[in-house]
Amino acid sequence: MDVRQMREIPIADFLNAMGIQPKKQKGGILWYNAPYRTERTPSLKVDTNNNVWFDFGIGKGGDIFDLAGEFIGSDDFLLRAAFIAKSGTCPLPVLEQPQRSEKKETVFEDIWVRSLQDARLLGYLEERGINAHVAIPNCE
Template structure:
């Protein structure tokens, strides 16, 4: 099979060969748990008609070559082609000169508008997760957008590249570009979190206490965080109690040694800091008023 033939392989078949099945299908759109990272709600979509994918959790999308690159963590075209061929059990010609470059999928978000977070629905969602209105409005905004011709809105948390992490009761994703969020207060210590809900939880619990904060917005962004952390004498890690969180902690400890302190012992019986906050917070009802 030549390179152009690899490009026509249905992404759904490629994923099936790798052991990944969709959790939902609507027409020609299939929804999966992201196949190359851990997540608890499926946010990875495949458009079978156009044969492209989009990962709402990372803001990454494209064709089968781009997807192969996500699996092998490489932008090398030949390595991507080899991975696809090996996975599909087909052979490539000994010499191949690709005549095209893998193209990203078309922009998904349209008519994006940013405004103050006043939505009772969104504030109620955060309140149910233990986050009060005053903390939410200090760090978050409301993001209105169109997706596939339909109107949506969500809580937005801005990153250093002016993209936004998006959350609602029904959606978890991001408006690209994907990046970390560094909040500098001029303190010599830095708290580090996987997601902004955990950061907001630390605000509520009083753990931030004037420290600088760095929110990864995905453990896959850890490499982007390292330059920001290099000058801190103390790095306090409020990471998840799961395999991805432990791996991130180990990488930070390897990079910065005893400057890294593991704070997950504050919530040993919970997956993350927000789950702990919810467990000790008064229960809220749908009659909350803002």
């Protein structure tokens, strides 16, 4: 999804994906309590026809990227885009893994399992604050 497509995401859908519902609706205008600050009276206006918002409490508005910036408190465009993508309103591209036809050889050979008894390993565990009576029954 490119920037143009992200800008076309309805702001109401963006807010809904985060569990934020409008308090009032008048035609194509939705009123919300601003979710990024505390308020009792809805002052965040979303114009669904033009897909823009304006918060009368702070005197700011704009598109979905500007709104994302208010949520995360950042002017960094890439952080804003990532926040929008994580909201669940736009699908992330699925990257296909290339099929590997070659079979890899086993890297480890001559491996055996035995109880923990090496003095150097036990000394290391003691240095790390792990007593031998705890490590021996739990490690191999």
